[in-house]
Amino acid sequence: MPKLPILKPRKVSKALERAGFILARQKGSHRIYIKDRLGVMIPYHNKDLKPKTLKHIIKQSGLEIEEFIKLL
Template structure:
């Protein structure tokens, strides 16, 4: 697939933390990330996130795909 494949939920959460997101809590298999100036993110703890889901999380956070992968 493309650049958006092969990213786990835990890895995505770590990358979002580099952009200022803070782990708020975990509900079931989802990690909830909080940021004061950006929307809250709910990231499933999957071995590999679907490309569309990851792209949606990146867009919701206000980042570009390029910004996300420069910090990966």
């Protein structure tokens, strides 16, 4: 398994959009993306996402880590 990069939420959002996710709504500093029946919540602020948080986002999206990294 490749090491997860430290990313800004904006870059993660763009990768999810390339994977076919659509921004459903935003509440406060969290954005919720949907695709089919999958929902992914991203904390959207100026801080970097920790690798553990990024891993959880990737797991929620149903993508493999390698697939996600290719979308960046």
